[in-house]
Structures are given as structure tokens and as C-alpha cells.
């Protein structure tokens with residue numbers, strides 16, 4: 001067993017793969033781009049399942065009912081990067097998750113971890129698309145994936161059919177129409193956008209195109225134990241402030257969630 005395999009196994013990570021750094025170019029124009037080492041050679045991509053079971057009373061997207069993955073997974077990646085630096089003393093390992101210059105869905109596909117489903121998300125044989133993607137960009141030159149999974153997405157079109165706004169279409173994706181995106185927008189929304197939040201009933205995110213995917217019916221539960229310690233499927237005026245300290249929507253600030261709660265409650269009064 002290789003050094004990497006042993007290390008990831010010890011950390012309970014079973015879905016990981018490698019792609020060439022050159023293949024993930026161009027990078028996304030984000031601030032974190034400056035952290036990429038000049039001689040980056042490979043990208044180690046790792047998946048972290050987030051499916052923690054069914055919660056019928058839920059006004060928050062699945063990925064955000066658990067503790068903030070930016071914190072939980074970043075801690076894991078920090079720890080892994082440290083161990084890797086000890087194993088390969090002359091090499092650099094730079095960790096990223098989400099606010100990353102790497103287009104993560106594409107990188108995960110190139111690393112052999114699955115394929116891009118029609119819903120635009122990575123579809124992995126173990127976690128379906130209920131998984132976060134993180135990566136370590138390294139100067140170490142590693143053999144890139146040679147096997148790519150295909151056939152997981154059957155192009156059944158259920159995700160496209162269920163998308164209530166037409167954001168997801170067979171010929172692409174329009175971010176401005178995506179309900180997940182709308183719940184994150186700051187300031188005053190247009191009447192149409194408000195209507196989308198009312199109809200969706202979600203204070204944060206949207207799971208429609210993910211939940212509609214038949215592959216996700218067989219998704220394994222998350223192996224990340226930290227995701228089970230404080231599952232909060234319902235957010236209200238009373239707990240939103242406190243939850244903003246520990247959940248993935250916290251970065252957007254309490255006011256956006258309070259605005260969404262207000263929009264949803266106006267519907268109930270009517």
C-alpha cells in the first residue's frame with residue numbers, strides 16, 4: 001500500500017484521486033489563487049459525503065444542516081497537509097475547499113472520482129452527489145488517474161424536469177435563475193425572486209436537482225463524524241443568529257437569512 005493510501009485510510013477517507021495541475025487550468029479568478037505554488041504539479045482531490053439521513057421538517061438545504069464544511073473539512077485538510085509535508089519534506093501541499101481557484105467538479109472528474117451529472121454536480125459511485133469536494137494542490141508530481149467512471153448519469157433528465165425555474169437545462173445552467181443562488185443574494189430581491197423563495201420554502205439553498213437524481217437514492221451516509229454532532233434542519237428567527245456561528249450559511253450574514261425567513265412567513269399570512 002502506498003504512503004498516500006495509508007494516510008487517507010487512517011483518516012477515514014475512501015474517495016480520493018489525483019489529476020495533473022495543468023489539466024485544471026484555467027483557474028477560477030478568486031483571491032485564493034495567490035496561494036497556488038509556482039511549481040504546482042498535481043492535485044489530490046478528496047470527497048467528503050454529507051448525507052446524514054432524512055429530516056422531513058427542513059427549511060435548510062441538506063449540505064447546510066450539518067456543521068460548516070468550510071471549517072470541518074478545512075481542519076481535516078490542514079491536518080492532512082501537515083502530515084504530507086512531514087512525509088515529503090521538500091514539497092508543498094496547499095489545501096482548498098469551495099473558495100478555491102480550482103473548478104472542483106471538473107477536478108474531481110479528472111481525478112477519476114465520478115462524472116458530471118446532468119445537474120452539474122459530481123456524481124460519485126459511493127456518495128452520489130451528496131459530497132463536498134476538497135483538494136490539496138502540490139508540487140509533488142504524482143501519477144494521475146487513468147480510470148474514469150462513466151454511465152452513472154443516465155441522462156434521465158429528472159433533475160432538469162424538477163428544476164422549478166429553468167435554471168438547469170439540457171443545454172446548460174443559468175446561475176441567476178437558480179433558487180440556491182437566489183437564497184444567497186444580498187439586498188432587496190425582485191418580486192420574481194421573492195416568489196421563488198416563497199415557493200421553495202427554503203431559507204438557504206435548494207436540493208431539488210440533487211434529490212431528483214436516482215443515483216442519489218443509494219448514496220452512503222457521511223463518514224465525517226463531526227457532521228452528526230449538531231444537525232439543524234430548521235432555522236427560525238429564534239435560532240438563526242446562533243446558527244450563523246457554526247453553519248455554512250454564516251459567511252453570508254444573518255440578515256440574508258432573516259430576509260428569507262420574512263419572505264417565507266409573508267406567504268403563510270396570505
Ligand code: B12
Nearest residue numbers: 098103104105106120121122132133172173180181205206
Ligand atoms: C459558484 C458556486 C455555486 C453557484 C453557481 C453554481 C454553478 N453551477 O455555476 C451556486 C450558488 C448557484 C451554487 C449552487 C450549488 N452548489 Co456550488 N459551488 C460554486 C463554486 C464556489 C464555484 C463553481 C464554479 O463557478 N465553477 C466554475 C465552472 C467553470 O466550473 P464547474 O462548476 O466545474 O463547471 C463545469 C460544469 O458547468 C460542467 N458542465 C458541463 N456540462 C454541463 C451541463 C450542465 C447542465 C451543467 C449544469 C454543467 C455542465 O462543465 C464546466 C466546466 O468543467 C464551487 C466550488 C469550486 N471552487 O468549484 C461550488 C460547488 C460546485 N457547489 C457545490 C454544491 C454542493 C452546490 C449545491 C448543491 C448547494 C445547494 N444544495 O444549494 C448547489 C447546486 C446547484 C447546481 N445544480 O449547480 C459543491 C458541489 C459538490 C458536488 N458533488 O458536485 C461545490 C464543488 C463546493 C464543494 N467544495 O463541495 N454553487
